[in-house]
Amino acid sequence: MVSALLSIGQISKRTGVSVSAIRYYETEGLVKPSRNAGGQRRFRRSDIRRLSFVLIAQQLGFSIGQIRQQIRTLPDERTPTQRDWAKISKRFRRELDDRIAGLTIMRDRLDGCIGCGCLSLRNCALYNAQDRASAKGPGPRYLMGDLPS
Amino acid sequence: MVSALLSIGQISKRTGVSVSAIRYYETEGLVKPSRNAGGQRRFRRSDIRRLSFVLIAQQLGFSIGQIRQQIRTLPDERTPTQRDWAKISKRFRRELDDRIAGLTIMRDRLDGCIGCGCLSLRNCALYNAQDRASAKGPGPRYLMGDLPS
């Protein structure tokens, strides 16, 4: 019989997320299925959307923790609306914009380094790309190699 | 005394890479230091550049395996030239271009989904973003949620 609620196997088939992964996501607070009398998980249809969102967000490179941060802004009591989802998507969009910008900067710096043929000098644009080099230990580090001697 | 060769501690300070990480990178074949009479590692100055490259490549999101693929095109016997490094950088540039393009596509798809307010329908642009959904199991999956009913 097809009920309003879905078993873990059914939701696995609908989303492409493995049964074990869905259980794991429950321990991580990404879905909160109810239980039937026998203790088996019962998911709402809107959980399909939740899990699909998790899948996409992971593809975009977000960690479980980051996804949880976003997804917990969804209402627990009612089925999330389009508006609820749109808010989350907008936040992700901003994140993606930042990541694209960051990668573009790195690419252009790499270009500069190819241009100067050095990848190593004091003024290499990649030099300032990392806090770590200057942040720890005494004196400056020359990220892509030797000091000109 | 300052010799032509560097100890692991010296190279750690110069690159900002921890001693334990450098040893790990050796087991992974990213650096191949020689040993002195007492069995201690001795690095060439060009290894600073190698390790710095590893650092940058990791920041760009490349795995150790991918980095090894690139870095092993460097000559073992002689100190790598600017040209050697430039070849590698060009390959990385292409990778970065691809990743930027991919992210941009995803971002635009996400935009489309915000625009249509759905994040769920059959024709959602994100739907086709994943092989996995259609690749396994019978019938199509509707990635961002329920079928319109």
Place this chain on the structure above:
DNA sequence: CTAATACCTCAACCTTACTTGAGGTCAAGG
């Protein structure tokens, strides 16, 4: 020459994101 560092190896542990297996229960069809 000796003490203090720095270095060595090897094994075990950490995090993330899961999967796998053991041992047992639940639910649906015949």
Place this chain on the structure above:
DNA sequence: CCTTGACCTCAAGTAAGGTTGAGGTATTAG
């Protein structure tokens, strides 16, 4: 009613990319 397949929990294993600690040796400053 009984069998089969889906489900349950809990513990352990996996891969990546390291870190940490134990127990021991090298090197270097004084």
